[in-house]
Amino acid sequence: MPVRLKKTEMPRQAPEIRRKNFKEVALGYSVEDAVKEAQRCLQCKNPQCVKGCPVGVKIPEFIKLIAEKDFYGAARKIKETNSLPAICGRVCPQEEQCEKYCILAKKGEPVAIGRLERFAADWEREKGIEKPEKPQKLGKKVAVIGSGPAGLTAAGDLAKLGYDVTVFEAFHEAGGVLVYGIPEFRLPKAIVKQEVEYIKSLGVDLKTNHVIGKVLTIDELFEMGYEAVFIGSGAGLPKFMGIPGENLNGVYSANEFLTRTNLMKAYNFPETDTPIKVGRKVAVVGGGNVAMDSARCAIRLGAEEVYIVYRRSEEEMPARLEEVENAKEEGIIFKLLTNPVKILGNDEGWVKGIECIKMELGEPDESGRRRPVPIKGSEYVIDVDTVIIAIGTSPNPLIPRTTPGLNTQKWGGIVADEETGKTSKEGVYAGGDIVTGAATVILAMGAGKKAAAAIHEYLQKK
Amino acid sequence: MFKILKRKDLADTIKLFEIEAPLVAKKAKPGQFVILRIKEGGERIPLTIADYDGEKGSVTVIFQEVGKTTKDLGKLNEGDFISDFIGPLGTPVEFPHHKRVLAIGGGVGVAPLYPKVKMLHNQGAEVISIIGAKTADMLILEEEMKAVSDQLFICTDDGTKGHHGFVTDVLKDILSKDTEFDEVIAIGPPIMMKIVANITRPYKIPTMVSLNPIMIDGTGMCGGCRVTVGGETKFACVDGPAFDGHLVDFDELMRRQTMYKSEEQKSLALAEERGEHKCRLD
Ligand SMILES: Cc1cc2nc3c(=O)[nH]c(=O)nc-3n(C[C@H](O)[C@H](O)[C@H](O)COP(=O)(O)OP(=O)(O)OC[C@H]3O[C@@H](n4cnc5c(N)ncnc54)[C@H](O)[C@@H]3O)c2cc1C
Ligand SMILES: Cc1cc2nc3c(=O)[nH]c(=O)nc-3n(C[C@H](O)[C@H](O)[C@H](O)COP(=O)(O)OP(=O)(O)OC[C@H]3O[C@@H](n4cnc5c(N)ncnc54)[C@H](O)[C@@H]3O)c2cc1C
Ligand code: SF4
Ligand code: SF4
Ligand code: FES
Helix, strand or coil, X not given: CCCCCCCCCCCECCHHHHCCCCCCCECCCCHHHHHHHHCCCCCCCCCHHHHCCCCCCCHHHHHHHHXXXXXXXXXXXXXXXXCCHHHHHHHCCHHHCHHHHCHHHHCCCCCCHHHHHHHHHHHHHHHCCCCCCCCCCCCCEEEEECCCHHHHHHHHHHHHCCCEEEEECCCCCCCCHHHHCCCCCCCCHHHHHHHHHHHHHCCCEEECCCCECCCECHXXXXXXXXXXXXXXXXXXXXXCCCCCCCXXXXXXXHHHHHHHHHHCCHHHCCCCCCCCCCCCEEEEECCCHHHHHHHHHXXXXXXXXXXXXXXXXXXXXXXXXXXXXXXXXXXXXXECCEEEEEEEECCCCEEEEEEEEEEEEEEECCCCCEEEEECXXXXXXXXXXXXXXXXXXXXXXXXXXXXXXXXXXXXCCECCCCCCCECCCCCEEECCHHHHCCCCHHHHHHHHHHHHHHHHHHHHHC | CEEEEEXXXXXXXXXXXXXXXXXXXXXXXXXXXXXXXXXXCCCCEEEECCEEECCCCXXXXXXXXXXXXXXXXXXXXXXXEECEEEEEECCCCCCCCCCEEEEEEEHHHHHHXXXXXXXXXXXXXXXXXXXXXXXXXXXXXXXXXXXXXXXEEEEECCCCCCEECCHHHHHHHHHHHCCCCCEEEEECCHHHHXXXXXXXXXXXXXXXXXXXXXXXXXXXXXXXXXXXXXXXXXXXXXXXXXXXCCCECHHHHHHHHCCCHHHHHHHHHHHHHHHHHHHHHC
């Protein structure tokens, strides 16, 4: 039987319906879909797909188990190297990673590795995850700062090794970007909650409402008896553009807009207490996942017209392909090769428009992407009443500033060894966005894993 | 969960809570604030640390009931718990070399003023304080302020106590005779702080104000609290909340504070409607 060139479709909520709710867009494979898709995999002897996965998920092996309908087995196989498959299956940029290298991608579409990973993880979750055995305690305390994917992974691995792990989280809820940034319709919060509960069931003590650098410093954690510290505090500081009008009423950073919407559940306002202002017409500046999420939240919150304003072309957009397509289907209007120069306000200081200039692609820049150059005299105004700036984030200086001996990069990231997460300060490890700058969930997880192993080695020798 | 150890009603709509939060109490310094959330689904709101007791492990906040969350908070009693209490946030203020300071507090702004005056007093500085309120019943911390000030002037808008008029009248009066101050500290409604800054500017007396833009996280991650100071954008929750009053764009602050006016009214209206239904059911 010849191999089918196309992925098995995954059912999704229809665009006209989903643009009015915050429920998950992609509905996941049925058992039949999953088995059918798993059968597409050629079970390569030298699987290229695995090389594309930052944590080396045993892809052909888990897919084979799905084809054999051993879904538990498949989930366990994935979890050998990836502790958050329900999340990664949903949010990994697969087209850049595992699926990019799948042999089938040469002729047609790759095996839908992400969808299969999600299927196995969901199946296990619905049937009930086995209670983990409580590991033998080593009697050593380790502190983890931040409860995003990096922190959660490090905490889980260290707890499994027998350490007494405490996670300190600044927010009132654990999960990092997974709860405050990525919206419910892409990653249901119940899934994140379950992962957090799982980590807690391993004996990890989760302390929310603890801003490290303020309430306790890293040196104080050592004084309290913690023998090693992992920093996974992310890159949460919003960047603004520095153009006129950015402080007008109606201008948000994507962080604020998404935090209000997702973490504070402003989509349920006034049932919940935190308000959000969406307006009728919204411009989102940027072309990454954060921009797509902001735009799609804005549509769901009732905006009539939502624009993505991005200075390069679609090809250079860093967002996940699937989400760009979803956004288009939901009616988001893409203004590509367009750069904002000024935000215009009315007499009362509210946004009334955004002045943009058209761009063309010139020579490649340091990143290898062609540099956008403004076309003289091409300025024009888009009428909007809300502007959301989603042009990136940088690390919060709170921890570096209060931790003597911890070296940072010029742009604020903590200097850490790529393989171990070891920093310039004895006993302190770091990983995730705080080291790499804004990246991906799976890379943050991978960093948490490596650091946990390195911390174990360090504490065994100590 | 954080326990309310003590509740004291300072005025009809102004309440003092002492909250059990040992770690925050140990670290708190004058000029810092907390963010609290009463319960699941609640809003995160900032309140200044009005006092703290490291040994007892408690933090005092004083708040005025102005909307949904502060009214919900005002319904809680001693022994009740609030779900989240985060701090100490913001940059502490220090005046290591000040000898003579003029402190001005308007309305509930006296609460954030008090720990600063107390610190100055304990350092041996001379402090002249002016506190004001709409009416005598709404005047707070009079005794406490008296205890740490060398002179205390009182004003009420309606003349029910002390000087009949604004704190800024008294300020003008004092400055016309005596300008030997290392600093003027003004905390109150933005319009009051703006006027104070305008009055002290020609005298070139350094003037510190404490800003209260709308906040969410209080750690620098949302940028919602941005204010313009000296032409630069600052995040009040980490760079402040105290700033040089001569450099603050108060008009922008006041404009940004009104961003959710209609939503705030909606939220309150819904709560009141539900409150009524409850009463009828009872
Ligand atoms: C809107 C959005 C959409 C995204 N979409 C995708 C996607 O589809 N796919 C993908 O792979 N990646 C995506 N990303 C990127 C991905 O989420 C991040 O790379 C990843 O979450 C980084 O993990 P982390 O653990 O390093 O940090 P974070 O997830 O940022 O977690 C850091 C945690 O540390 C806490 N913290 C910070 N400072 C302190 C402190 N001083 N004390 C205590 N706690 C502190 C924070 O509150 C936070 O909870 C997206 C990011 C955003 C913002
Ligand atoms: C650093 C700082 C310290 C403060 N200290 C005190 C204090 O010691 N005592 C006190 O009574 N008040 C203080 N405030 C103001 C207090 O936070 C607001 O009164 C409170 O958030 C109002 O919430 P609400 O739901 O009751 O009213 P709402 O009806 O929601 O709002 C009423 C007004 O309060 C302001 N406000 C609303 N939400 C927020 C928010 N999340 N953050 C900040 N302001 C908001 C807005 O200007 C709004 O117009 C402080 C504010 C800041 C920023
Ligand atoms: S973790 Fe991500 S990159 Fe790795 S196999 Fe799963 S979806 Fe692909
Ligand atoms: S490369 Fe593609 S076909 Fe080959 S094992 Fe990996 S997923 Fe299967
Ligand atoms: S409150 Fe979010 S940055 Fe200040």
